[in-house]
Amino acid sequence: xxxxxxxxxxxxxxxxxxQELAKITDIKVFHNHMTIDLLTKFFEFGxxxxxxxxxxxxxxxxxxxxxxxxxxxxxxxxxxxxxxxTDEMRQIKTKVEGHGGTVYFVELxxxxxxxxVRNKSENRLKHKDPHNVQAIEKNIVEWExxxxxxxxxxxFPFPERYLRINIEHLSAADAAHQIKSIFSL
Numbered sequence: 001x002x003x004x005x006x007x008x009x010x011x012x013x014x015x016x017x018x019q020e021l022a023k024i025t026d027i028k029v030f031h032n033h034m035t036i037d038l039l040t041k042f043f044e045f046g047x048x049x050x051x052x053x054x055x056x057x058x059x060x061x062x063x064x065x066x067x068x069x070x071x072x073x074x075x076x077x078x079x080x081x082x083x084x085x086t087d088e089m090r091q092i093k094t095k096v097e098g099h100g101g102t103v104y105f106v107e108l109x110x111x112x113x114x115x116x117v118r119n120k121s122e123n124r125l126k127h128k129d130p131h132n133v134q135a136i137e138k139n140i141v142e143w144e145x146x147x148x149x150x151x152x153x154x155x156f157p158f159p160e161r162y163l164r165i166n167i168e169h170l171s172a173a174d175a176a177h178q179i180k181s182i183f184s185l
Contacts (some may be wrong), residue, residue, distance in 0.1 A: 001101035002027065002071045002185060003062060005089065007078040009149035010140045011115040013167050013175070014075035014092055017108065020176035023074050025185045030061060031075040045082035045135075054089065066099035071185075080147040086157055093158065104183050107164040109150050110177070114168050115140055 004027060006014045015031040022029050035057045036045070043050040056122045058074070074092075079085045093103045110118075119137050143149060156162050162184055165175050179185065 001066045001069045001096065002099055002104065002183075003066070003092070003096045004073045004104045004106060004179065004183070004185070006075045006106045006108065008072055008110075009115060010077060010136055010143065011044075011119040012110050013118060013172055014023075016107060016114070017106070017167070017175045017179070018073035018075050020172045021179055021185075022048065022155075024176060024180055025071070027071040027073045028065075029073045029075075030058075030065075030072050030076065059092065059095070063095045063099070066101045066161065067094045070099075077147075077149055079147045079149060080151050086109040089158070101172070103161065104179075104185075105156070105158055105162045106179055107151060107162070108167050109164065110166065110168045113139070113142050 001047055002019070004021065006018050008014055015029070015033070018027075018029045018031060033055050038059075039050050039053055042065075058076075062072065064070075078089060089105075098102050116137065119140060151157075151164075153164075156160060161176070161183065163179065165178060167175055
């Protein structure tokens with residue numbers, strides 16, 4: 001089982017790159033809003049039940065995929081200023097590797113202005129709760145200074161099988177081809 005964890009700030013293109021990767025490999029897409037949009041129908045974003053269930057759903061899904069040899073591209077926002085986020089990625093990596101799988105890390109980056117435009121893209125609106133678009137736009141701006149959603153260059157905690165892509169002037173399809181080629185997926 002291959003797990004490609006695609007991470008970066010909101011609206012950087014994580015889901016779109018995962019979708020393009022799925023077109024050229026046997027990888028299935030498990031993007032972060034599949035759990036977020038489900039749970040925000042019942043619980044406030046960031047609340048204790050929301051956070052607990054998000055973690056449970058994601059860990060269970062990824063572990064079942066690993067057990068059943070289902071290749072996944074999992075998109076997620078990872079806050080490097082919160083040790084718990086890195087611990088969670090370590091737990092996921094350990095679970096996948098415990099079932100004989102391999103974890104690849106792909107970090108996407110793009111400037112804030114680019115991400116604000118992408119937040120309203122047709123593909124994003126098609127796959128995410130349209131009621132959250134304004135809230136997400138507010139978060140994109142707010143989170144830029146509040147959280148560290150890209151790693152510090154040269155200090156990524158899992159440097160083996162790691163790739164960082166500046167996607168500002170790169171299509172999602174080109175990024176997916178890079179990922180496939182570099183990791184031989």
